[in-house]
Amino acid sequence: MTTQAQDKLIIFDTTLRDGEQVDTIHNNCFASPGVTLNTEEKVEIAKHLSRLGVDILEAGFPVASQGDFEAVNQIAKEVGPLMAGREKIGKPMLRDSSHKIQVICGLARATRGDIEQCYDAISPAPHKRIHTFLATSDIHLQYKLKIDRDECVKRAVEAVTLAKSLTGDVEFSPEDAGRSDRDFLCHVLGKVIEAGATTLNIPDTVGYNTPEEYGSLIKYLVANTPGGNK
Incomplete structure (x- = not known):
């Protein structure tokens, strides 16, 4: 930063x-x-x-x-x-x-x-953004999406790549980031940056973190996410 x-x-x-x-x-x-x-x-x-x-x-x-x-x-x-x-x-x-x-x-x-319909909705705006999200916590991957980490990365990259082909302004959110493994989270964020994400939103979806823990997480992500200084 x-x-x-x-x-x-x-x-x-x-x-x-x-x-x-x-x-x-x-x-x-x-x-x-x-x-x-x-x-x-x-x-x-x-x-x-x-x-x-x-x-x-x-x-x-x-x-x-x-x-x-x-x-x-x-x-x-x-x-x-x-x-x-x-x-x-x-x-x-x-x-x-x-x-x-x-x-x-x-x-x-x-x-x-979702992404194509989102673009259709916002397309009349002179300046538009697609905000796409995907869970990254192990509990969401296992019990909600029923996919592994590799598939999570694949889907995140594909989503951002598609959104980027429609508009230059793309935001990505790792749902349940507050309970996600920090190093895996850095890996996912690095990959979506590489795919063209211009904004990263870090949600504590279920309110799991204290303010101090959340601040620590953000600091860690800034320091360890590949391409995070873009």
């Missing part, structure tokens, strides 16, 4: 994705009770987030339902252009004009169907 990178605070807002949790199951993706918003409400919130100067707006999980797809797509159409010209509607968070660009992001599991 460079000194220049450390000097910049970049805000990734997931109000419209992780913030909207409903008591349903979509495509085997479990969610907890929370709030449900319609497309019009999501677009309105997205516009306010843009005016506040959010740098990356995660608009939703397009494959979760037709409604989610339509909401993300509408945000990409209506709010994406606003975010591309943020300096005209709100004060940029960063002084450097090269960092005024804002991004519409969609979430996708590490599968071709």
Whole structure:
């Protein structure tokens, strides 16, 4: 990580994705009770987030339902252009004009169907990001995905490679990173960087780590992930 990178605070807002949790199951993706918003409400919130100067707006999980797809797509159409010209509607968070660009992001599991549908949803936005994720903890690999570590690496690389072929801005999250073997996590992250990931998100999915443990994990990943200084 460079000194220049450390000097910049970049805000990734997931109000419209992780913030909207409903008591349903979509495509085997479990969610907890929370709030449900319609497309019009999501677009309105997205516009306010843009005016506040959010740098990356995660608009939703397009494959979760037709409604989610339509909401993300509408945000990409209506709010994406606003975010591309943020300096005209709100004060940029960063002084450097090269960092005024804002991004519409969609979430996708590490599968071709998810990634392609995600891209279709966000495609109207001038600046777009695909955020794909795959579990890396042994407990998730064994009991949820029923795959070994080699297959995990293969799927992660394939997902990032596909996403990169659609858009230059690709984020990867190792689901349940907090319970993942640190060295294996470094290996996976190094491989997805090599495949073209431009942002790495390290989620403590089940709230397993204390703040001190989580800080230690991030420090370890920064120091030991191949290509992590890019």
